[in-house]
Amino acid sequence: MRCRRHFAHWRPPPRPVRASCCIRAISLTRDKLSTVPIISNQMLAILIRRNSELQRAAVTDRDVLIDPALANASSFDFERFADSIDTGVAAARAAAPSLARLALPSPQYQAYVDQRARTRTEPRPVS
Numbered sequence: 587m588r589c590r591r592h593f594a595h596w597r598p599p600p601r602p603v604r605a606s607c608c609i610r611a612i613s614l615t616r617d618k619l620s621t622v623p624i625i626s627n628q629m630l631a632i633l634i635r636r637n638s639e640l641q642r643a644a645v646t647d648r649d650v651l652i653d654p655a656l657a658n659a660s661s662f663d664f665e666r667f668a669d670s671i672d673t674g675v676a677a678a679r680a681a682a683p684s685l686a687r688l689a690l691p692s693p694q695y696q697a698y699v700d701q702r703a704r705t706r707t708e709p710r711p712v713s
Contacts, residue, residue: 650684652677 619625645651654677659670678685690698 650681650688652681654678 614624614628619628642651652674654670654674656670656673659666663670689695
């Protein structure tokens with residue numbers, strides 16, 4: 587898969603990091619809101635934009651903000667997904683110096699991976 591190739595060397599941060607993506611949805615006029623998918627897409631764009639703004643407001647100096655230039659990409663632009671992924675990968679690579687400060691040393695990272703694997707395979711007790 588394309589994404590796995592791009593993120594094969596990615597390591598999770600040692601603590602939660604806020605990430606936000608600026609959604610630049612175009613507000614449509616009433617006459618353009620003519621079908622259920624268009625109305626749904628507009629509604630989702632508004633909700634995503636609101637959430638994005640809240641996330642951006644919470645970003646501190648400890649966080650890394652990656653803001654890919656997605657232009658007018660929509661969740662209905664299936665033919666543009668590959669371009670959007672490439673744009674996001676390029677933005678993440680450009681942020682590599684900022685992300686590097688969040689990297690774990692190899693032994694700590696391996697311990698993290700092992701712990702996650704145990705968590706995913708061991709059933710949780712039911713109380």
